[in-house]
Amino acid sequence: MLKFRSLGFPPIKRKLSNVKPIKDFELTCGLEIHTQLSTTNKLFSGSINNPFESISKPNVNTSYFDIALPGTQPILNYEAVLFALKLALSLKSTVNLASQFDRKHYFYGDQPQGYQITQHYHPFSKGGYLTLSKEFDEINEPSKEIRITQLQIEQDTARSIYHQSLQQNSDEETLIDFNRSNVPLIELVTEPDFHDTLQVKAFIKKYQNLVRQLKISTGDLEAGSIRIDVNVSVNEHPRVELKNLPNTSSIVNAINYEYKRQVNVLKNNSLIATQAVETRGWDGSKTTVLRSKESTMDYRYMADPELPPISLDADVLCEVAKTLLKDADECIRELMSEPYNLSKKDAKILTIQNEFNELYNNEELRTYYVDTFKLYTNSMEDNKNGDPKIVVSWILHELLGNLKKLEISLNHVSRDMLSPGKLAEFLNIVHSGVISNSNAKQLLFHILEEYKLEGCNKSIDTNFVTLIKKYDLEVTKKIDYAVLEDGCKEIIKDLNNPKMIESIKSGKKKNSIKYLVGLGMRKYQGKIQAQELETMFKKVLDIK
Incomplete structure (x- = not known):
């Protein structure tokens, strides 16, 4: 006989609670989603695109450009353009036939160029939408259209790794792993069309499914393939940007907390932020201030002089659309x-x-x-x-x-x-x-x-x-029901569990008879059909 192997049980899924609206205080959210593209190579170099290389092997997928060696120049990977085009067309976004790369100037250890190459003035596409429905997406409204502001192509930063120095009396060290540096990203910005967390969860899930279906990204939040920032405001007051949100539960919990925090501020007749956007982080239990207008950086955007515009023919859009x-x-x-x-x-x-x-x-x-x-x-x-x-x-x-x-x-x-x-x-x-x-x-x-x-x-x-x-697997064609009845009685006797048998007979645990059927299938090596065994057990136990 063939040996049976169990395939295990599916994981338990946790349900997240929706934010409870407070009378006269409307929640408004917008999302900024950074999606790592699963291209073969990085955005502006020939390095292998594998940002999740084990931490034990840092800096193995890097080139001179990835680490910003002076004199190196970017060479655009058009596979990333194709992936961006697939996503833009799927979202009914209007593709810019001549988009342009810009430099966003700032310096951190994980961005040694002193700037990030992105698309600020002439993004890859604008407009578009993703439609949610009560039927398939578990939102409260029959239908909800989430508008897309724009999509832009940009490069990812390196990864900063923090740990305590081995030297005595030394501060914490920051190590830089450039495996993620220059990985292609699509930044998607939505309009502030979300008014509860059910809509936010549904959009994230649907967007993940879309990029996976298009085979342009793994779509994993926990692994960092998708990273999401949330803009939250109440009653159209100045918005607060939430960062450091590693998964859907963090996003939902951070929005819930921030909504209540802002409502309390407004009830006390205070301003959410004095003049502009405030950025707050999520520590797992509350939001905390990261920076406000006084510390907001001037990125000094300028067109990248080393990269020409991305010029697309309208026929290319038609051909790609046919593949969707x-x-x-x-x-x-x-x-x-x-x-x-x-x-x-x-x-x-x-x-x-x-x-x-x-x-x-x-x-x-x-x-x-x-x-x-x-x-x-x-x-x-x-x-x-x-x-x-x-x-x-x-x-x-x-x-x-x-x-x-x-x-x-x-x-x-x-x-x-x-x-x-x-x-x-x-x-x-x-x-x-x-x-x-x-x-x-x-x-x-x-x-x-x-x-x-x-x-x-x-x-x-x-x-x-x-x-x-x-393998002698045929079902027995002619059943000797007297012998089968004796066999079922023997199974019940060998089970030696009067309490279970009584609960089956009384109807308290009707499904437990399936356990007896399973014992019968094992005894007769699957050569007696389950229906025959169940019928016989019911007869033996006098169950109608």
Whole structure:
């Protein structure tokens, strides 16, 4: 028999609370989102773009330009321009056919040039929007359009690492790792269209899904691929900029705290800030002042003399637009409609890219499902009792779980040994009752594991009828119900748990009978269908 392997349980997700509005005090927020692009090379040099190289290997992905060696000049990486173009078009933003790079002057240890190359006067694109809905994004309003102010391309800084010096009586040292220096960024600035944290959370999640779907960024907040600053104001008073927000929970908690703080200030008839923007940090429990107008820097923006404008032809925009995928919400609606009739949860899993990985992307996953579904339902003409719902169940819960555990890409499997046609054939065999669900799951894992062990060799045998006979996995066709009844009684006796049995019989724990069925499946090695076992246990326990 094949050995069953558990695939574990999904992680527990925590729900974040929405800010509670206080009468006569309206919250207004805008976001500034910095997104690291997953280009092969950095923005203005040929260095490998891998900003998350282990801290134990600092400064391994650097060039002379990245460390600002005098005399070095920038050379634009046009892959970053392509990525920016994909995002701008997806957000319905108006692309500037002649955008320009500028120098933003300041000096920190993590920016040794003395300036950052960004786009201040002529950004890459302006305008655009991202639409949120109550149906798919869990906001209170039926629909909410978040307007985009602009998108600009810029370079990231190096990373500062703080630790105590080993020398006696020395202050804290700051070390600089240039692996992140000159990594390409897109800075996206929204209009102040957010009025509660549900909208903020929904926008961040939808934006993460978008950059992952476009394959331009990993979209991870915790890892720093996306870094977000929030501008918060109450009743259109001067805004406060919040920084040092490492994840969604920090963003939500910081907004909640800052909203209440500003309301208290206004109730005491004080000014939020005397004349201009105040910048505050988040320490995990409260916001604290970082700088105010008196210490705000003059960045002395100027056009970069070493970089010409980015000149784009309108035809390029049209060609790139053709490569963009269908809107995610539209895909979800299609999957929830005829003929698929999926739940919203399953439709989202097939559509939304929740993580950036090399095993599969949601476009190919959705295509694989649709192709399998069509082939399976077409074959239902010969099998009138077929159940189309098992297609999504097997793909999402069994196939994907196995692929993740074995670290096999869906692209390889679907191309080589488990095409949509093969999976549809397998599901027909399962539904016809030739093999039990539990044994079918073990068989699927077995052929995938063998495929992995053979170096993903497509010659792996996927003749399911032959394999079922080879491993003696066929369901018993003629059941001796008297023998089966004795076997079920023996299972209950060996369990020796009168309390559980009584709770099943009384109806307090009806689902516990599934545990008995599981014991029966193990005893009969999956050769008796679960429905037969459940029926017999109910008979033995006199459950109606």
